[in-house]
Amino acid sequence: MDIVVENIYLLVIVTLISALQNAFFALKVEKECNTQNVKSSDFERVSCANRNCMDAYPTFLAVMWCAGVCLSQAPAAFAGIIYVVVRQKYFVGYMGQTSQSTPGYLFGKRIIFFLFLMCIVGIFNYLLMHHYGSNYKEYVETITSAATALLLIP
Amino acid sequence: MDIVVENIYLLVIVTLISALQNAFFALKVEKECNTQNVKSSDFERVSCANRNCMDAYPTFLAVMWCAGVCLSQAPAAFAGIIYVVVRQKYFVGYMGQTSQSTPGYLFGKRIIFFLFLMCIVGIFNYLLMHHYGSNYKEYVETITSAATALLLIP
Amino acid sequence: MDIVVENIYLLVIVTLISALQNAFFALKVEKECNTQNVKSSDFERVSCANRNCMDAYPTFLAVMWCAGVCLSQAPAAFAGIIYVVVRQKYFVGYMGQTSQSTPGYLFGKRIIFFLFLMCIVGIFNYLLMHHYGSNYKEYVETITSAATALLLIP
Numbered sequence: 001m002d003i004v005v006e007n008i009y010l011l012v013i014v015t016l017i018s019a020l021q022n023a024f025f026a027l028k029v030e031k032e033c034n035t036q037n038v039k040s041s042d043f044e045r046v047s048c049a050n051r052n053c054m055d056a057y058p059t060f061l062a063v064m065w066c067a068g069v070c071l072s073q074a075p076a077a078f079a080g081i082i083y084v085v086v087r088q089k090y091f092v093g094y095m096g097q098t099s100q101s102t103p104g105y106l107f108g109k110r111i112i113f114f115l116f117l118m119c120i121v122g123i124f125n126y127l128l129m130h131h132y133g134s135n136y137k138e139y140v141e142t143i144t145s146a147a148t149a150l151l152l153i154p
Numbered sequence: 155m156d157i158v159v160e161n162i163y164l165l166v167i168v169t170l171i172s173a174l175q176n177a178f179f180a181l182k183v184e185k186e187c188n189t190q191n192v193k194s195s196d197f198e199r200v201s202c203a204n205r206n207c208m209d210a211y212p213t214f215l216a217v218m219w220c221a222g223v224c225l226s227q228a229p230a231a232f233a234g235i236i237y238v239v240v241r242q243k244y245f246v247g248y249m250g251q252t253s254q255s256t257p258g259y260l261f262g263k264r265i266i267f268f269l270f271l272m273c274i275v276g277i278f279n280y281l282l283m284h285h286y287g288s289n290y291k292e293y294v295e296t297i298t299s300a301a302t303a304l305l306l307i308p
Numbered sequence: 309m310d311i312v313v314e315n316i317y318l319l320v321i322v323t324l325i326s327a328l329q330n331a332f333f334a335l336k337v338e339k340e341c342n343t344q345n346v347k348s349s350d351f352e353r354v355s356c357a358n359r360n361c362m363d364a365y366p367t368f369l370a371v372m373w374c375a376g377v378c379l380s381q382a383p384a385a386f387a388g389i390i391y392v393v394v395r396q397k398y399f400v401g402y403m404g405q406t407s408q409s410t411p412g413y414l415f416g417k418r419i420i421f422f423l424f425l426m427c428i429v430g431i432f433n434y435l436l437m438h439h440y441g442s443n444y445k446e447y448v449e450t451i452t453s454a455a456t457a458l459l460l461i462p
Contacts, residue, residue, distance in 0.1 A: 209334070209358075209359075209362045210330075210334070212362075212365050212366045212369060213327045213330045213331075213365075216323050216326075216327060216369055217323070217324070217327050220320045220323055220324065223312060223313070223316070223320075224313055224317070224320055263331075266327070266331070270324060270327065270328075273320060273324055274324065276313070276320075277313075277317050277320060277321060280313045280314070280317055281317075284314070
């Protein structure tokens with residue numbers, strides 16, 4: 001399975017980091033819950049932020065892994081890391097004030113969209129290669145690696 | 155990794171479609187939330203439908219991918235597409251009236267059960283082949299492809 | 309794909325069992341919901357237990373699969389089975405009284421942490437092998453198999 005690990009180890013690392021983050025979110029909710037102010041505004045906010053993050057988590061994982069397997073793992077893992085950072089910002093911002101969270105949410109959408117495009121390009125490339133014999137994978141990978149830099153623009 | 159992509163590309167496409175659908179659901183909830191009637195019955199309904207769909211989503215993804223990898227990707231992807239359509243009906247029906255949603259929910263169960271059976275058959279086939287050297291995979295794949303048509307019966 | 313199935317079939321079985329369990333949880337919630345006592349304490353409790361289980365489910369699946377693919381499937385699947393048992397205990401305990409559920413929750417954390425460590429060891433082993441040519445995978449697998457026994461300690 002070592003050849004498999006070679007092609008996914010960056011994705012695994014990002015998955016682990018996001019799992020750690022989930023644990024951090026869960027601890028925050030638990031801590032806020034144990035302070036007995038279950039009906040308070042703080043608990044509602046932390047719980048809501050956690051639920052929003054958790055709702056989007058399976059979609060993020062699925063799209064990131066598809067993008068990494070179908071096209072190229074390095075850009076997918078990089079986008080995944082940015083997503084984790086954005087989610088952290090979103091969660092912390094949500095705890096402060098609701099209005100701060102909107103940019104983080106929109107930013108998350110952009111990364112998911114980028115990963116989504118990567119999947120489509122990867123499948124399209126596979127179909128082209130399969131039916132016409134042409135293989136643009138190397139060009140596409142170069143372009144993709146360059147395009148990930150665009151994600152850093154706030 | 156091209157041989158890997160060959161065996162999963164249909165599953166990736168279904169995953170992407172379901173991710174798009176998740177985004178659609180999230181937008182609906184956000185839109186309903188922004189109309190400021192947070193305590194209204196409409197928001198409750200959309201939010202509840204979204205949560206039901208999101209709760210079942212990781213299970214669906216896991217079972218679909220297992221079925222696709224263990225047995226055969228085309229029937230698994232086809233069942234996945236039907237699940238997405240059913241979920242759409244369920245969500246739209248939930249927004250209208252709660253009583254309409256029950257058939258959709260039951261229908262989803264049938265598809266998950268079908269994918270579940272595919273996994274079991276796939277693993278059973280692998281174990282048979284591994285221990286006794288017999289390989290019924292081709293027969294099983296033919297039967298499975300025929301059986302997917304049964305999912306179309308309402 | 310048979311060589312792929314060989315390396316993941318235990319993980320698939322655990323995934324199927326956990327999917328069955330999810331269905332069981334969902335049925336419990338639905339049943340409690342249909343008894344029309346939607347605002348009752350029982351429904352709140354079952355619904356909360358279900359949501360806690362569902363929130364942790366994608367993280368569990370991702371970490372288990374990463375651990376199984378990167379290092380060794382048997383210990384990962386074994387830890388997965390224990391997690392399923394713990395979750396069952398947690399859910400049943402939650403329905404009874406909230407204070408009973410705390411040990412189950414902590415136990416689940418330990419298993420996730422163990423799977424997490426397995427992933428890190430697997431990636432570390434891959435990187436060592438890739439850059440220095442040394443391969444400790446067999447030693448690590450033996451140690452891991454022995455270490456899973458520690459999970460049985462309550």
